[in-house]
Amino acid sequence: MPELDHEFMDLVMAFLASSRRIRDAATLCEGDSTKQEMIQAAIKEFHKASARSEALQLMVEKGDYSDNRAFILEELKDLTLLNNEIAHQIELKLKPVVWN
Numbered sequence: 073m074p075e076l077d078h079e080f081m082d083l084v085m086a087f088l089a090s091s092r093r094i095r096d097a098a099t100l101c102e103g104d105s106t107k108q109e110m111i112q113a114a115i116k117e118f119h120k121a122s123a124r125s126e127a128l129q130l131m132v133e134k135g136d137y138s139d140n141r142a143f144i145l146e147e148l149k150d151l152t153l154l155n156n157e158i159a160h161q162i163e164l165k166l167k168p169v170v171w172n
Contacts, residue, residue, distance in 0.1 A: 080141075083148040090155035094118065097162035100170050107166055114161040121154045 101107040108115070128147050131140060 087152045090152045093159040097159040100166035110165050111162050114158050117158050
């Protein structure tokens with residue numbers, strides 16, 4: 073059995089948590105087009121981050137992990153930070169206007 077790459081696993085778990093945070097923040101829109109308009113800048117950033125995530129996924133799926141480990145780990149760190157920033161932007165815009 074291959075040795076586990078704990079750093080990679082930790083970064084993937086953090087990335088997944090940041091993705092869930094974006095999902096949860098996006099639910100604050102409640103299907104309201106006005107709220108969606110309020111977060112257009114965050115939506116654009118999200119689409120850019122998604123494209124980077126998909127490119128990273130392809131790199132890992134192609135088996136290029138060992139050759140590009142340092143790049144992949146840095147990209148995971150950057151994408152996790154970006155996801156958390158996007159979620160924060162959404163929360164700042166929408167939490168004040170969401171009914172409790």
